[in-house]
Amino acid sequence: MTRVSFHFNVPHRVAYACRLLRKATRQNARVTVTGPAAALAELDAALWSFDPIEFVPHVVLREGQALPERLRETPVCLAATLDGALHHDVLLNLGADAPAGFESFERLVEIVSTDEADRSAARARWKHYASRGYPIERHEVEA
Template structure:
């Protein structure tokens, strides 16, 4: 199996909205690749916000998606708070505070970095986890 690629996306905007918009943009790009995507949310509230934003973040497009356990297998973008499973997706986009412990089961993990100091420290911890497990993450400031 090919190794997993891990990317960290750091929003250029320091507002919480910047993180959500960035997550939508990364999800859209992953969706356009034709692969199945799992958007890993930290909390049910975050999941609800992402669910709403994926329908409306762009005036020229939307990302069809469903919630884990509440949609059919034809939907390529799934949102959930449960640990990612390779049965659901090939790509994980994570807004969680903890690393994707099963990262090696996926072709790609995209970590969306938060905007405040505590969220950035959690991202540093996730970065270290991947590095300690043999992956050299790539950071993108967008």
């Protein structure tokens, strides 16, 4: 069963996602990141520049795109939909809704900012997962 983790009170979601992805790749985890196209584009740009001496290998999977074999082992995959996701270890959700197909992943990570609209959407996602019996962990992020 998918383990769900919520990270609350994140000051900047994209910067926090970059740090989580760096940590995950250091631990040899394979991560799929999903969310709206604008959020994925912002994350893609941030991953190229957030640390001047370190790079987080990632690939953007476009809907209907078949990746060349040499890119299929890239540890981080950014995908607007989970159809054809490369990895099913960890899913990082940057969207407002629970992603369709999340249950095929071992772990789901939700990043929640201090913005009230984001917190409200996170409460709805929490209820969605809890009502289906998924174990949920809560992490408070300190500034």
